[in-house]
Amino acid sequence: METQKFDLVVLGVGMAAVTAANKCASAGWSVAVVDELPYGGTCALRGCDPKKMLRRGAEIFDAASLMKGKGIEPGSLAINWSDLMAFKRTFTEKMPPKIESGLDVNGVTTLHGSAKFIGKNKIEISGNTLLEAKKVLIATGAKPRKIDLPGAQYLIDSTEFLELESLPKKILFVGGGFISFEFAHIAARAGSDIQIIDRGERALKGFDPDLVDKLLERSKEAGIEVVQKTSLVSIAQEGSGYSATLDVDGNTQKYSVDLIVHGAGRVPAIDYLDLDKAGVDSSAHGVKVNEFLQSISNPSIYAAGDAADTKGAPLTPVAVFEGKVAASNMLKGNHAKPDYKGVPTVVFTIPELARVGMLEEEAKAAGYKLRIATNDTSGWYSNLRVGETCAATKVIIDDETDKILGAHLLGPEYAEIINFFSLAMRLDLTTSDLKKMVSAYPSVGSDIGSML
Known part of the structure; x- marks a missing residue:
């Protein structure tokens, strides 16, 4: 050759x-x-991209549900999965x-x-x-990540989930991270019964635990059961579906499902x-x-x-x-280094959960003198307008410099708002600088000053 x-x-x-x-x-x-x-x-x-295309159907369904009795009657509104996949x-x-x-x-x-x-x-x-x-x-x-257990061949991964031509009724997601939660929130709105199992004590452990707790409550309302300190032991075929053997905090349980999705890391x-x-x-x-x-x-x-x-x-x-x-x-020639400061990340559940910078526990461990601005934003106009009752923010501020160390947001459109906090961190802006921004009103962005 x-x-x-x-x-x-x-x-x-x-x-x-x-x-x-x-x-x-x-x-x-x-x-x-x-x-x-x-x-x-x-x-x-x-x-990311195909997942968010599918999420659009779930957003519409959920938005209509939130407005029930507020001028919208969802009636027979439903997600046509094959059309959504197309x-x-x-x-x-x-x-x-x-x-x-x-x-x-x-x-x-x-x-x-x-x-x-x-x-x-x-x-x-x-x-x-x-x-x-x-x-x-x-x-x-x-x-x-390879999962080595009896029956592992029956698992499907995220790629295969994104190609499903029909959505089974009962789905088990393995792992309590991004993939499981994002797909679960889509599938639940499409009519599936969902369970997420996570072997740790805390799901979505890279995010603020107080906001995760609120998201877990919202997930339950959407029909998603999250079971922690639980691991998958084996899978066996059972009729047209599967029997999953689970270790639930040291106790063995059987769980019958139609589909098991691998969301346990990459x-x-x-x-x-x-x-x-x-x-x-x-x-x-x-x-x-x-x-x-x-x-x-x-x-x-x-x-x-x-x-x-x-x-x-x-x-x-x-x-x-x-x-x-x-x-x-x-x-x-070597001269440039990647700058990881102020890089935001979002788990696109409904509503979405966003983070940039340090967690509260990390900032405390680093020895900063902190000012922590926490808000339950569920009653704020921007969330009241869309009927969302699950929304909160936590902004971690260096009290000596007035600079933002971390921002944690849970709520509709907060994936867009986290970008403002990211920019502030990358440009070393203070909270006073952010408050000088004059926002279009009424917009979600106009809430930023009140979040601080």
Whole structure:
């Protein structure tokens, strides 16, 4: 086989990969990208975007329910799952060709197949193509964590859930994180009976526990049962469904369901790359990199996004700016470092739960003198208007500098409001600065000053 030579080969074609490939190609480098899956990565095709397309149906259903007796009669309003899934595909089916054509226009060579290293800077694709690169960016993303138990083959993962043509009546979600809660809130509004099991004592442990408690109450009202200190032991077929054996705080229970969904975490998708052939060190969190996103063991290799072991959260915006940083360092030599300050994260339940910065317990442990602004916003006009009774905020402020250390929001449209707190943190604005903002009224944004 003839070896094709490039300045840069990017493994994976998600957001970190596309960002870096286009940046380096625009600088005149010869660049190739390769992925065995359709171009677009998890967010565009198997995660954030299609999930939120499905959530729109749940939003409409829930909004009508909240306004019952307030001028709206929901009546026979229901979610048609197959039509909602078709709506989702109006986005996802267009993305791979759109992304590939965009790369082509920018002069990036687009390749398809399974890549693995056969040397420090040499890559084989599906046994029939050889590449050699001056630099390689590993941006292969993440995949569901393997669950090793009897009957694990009966689990479906988030990718498969997003392709369900019909929604079963009784669904069990395994794991108390983003995936389980977001899908559960969609499926419950579509008419399914939902149970989430979580082996820990606290679900959504990356979020403020006081707000999580409120969300759990709201989830229960929506028909979602959350059972903590519970783990899945085994799965067996039972008629057309399944029997799940659960360990509930040390006691064994059986649970009959139609579908079991794996929402118990994700891991870097790097195990098939044969990293040892390239002398690339890795951990359970991804490729080990220095502060410039360069492999600590092979200087010609960089990594970004969920495939890299960094301080960044596994979020699309983080992958994008890590892709930019990695590209800049490859082009100009190591000089840029990713800035993780003030990066917000949201679990898109109904209503959504948002966080940026420190938790209260983290800020206390760090020794700050705190001023904590807490509000039950369920009675505020912006929530009263839509009938939502589950809404609250907690803003953690450094009392000595008046700067925001963390913000935690639960309520309708608060995924948009968290961005204001993020910007304030990234620009070192004080709460006094934020209060100077003159907002359109009546808008949810006009509540920010009162949240402080």
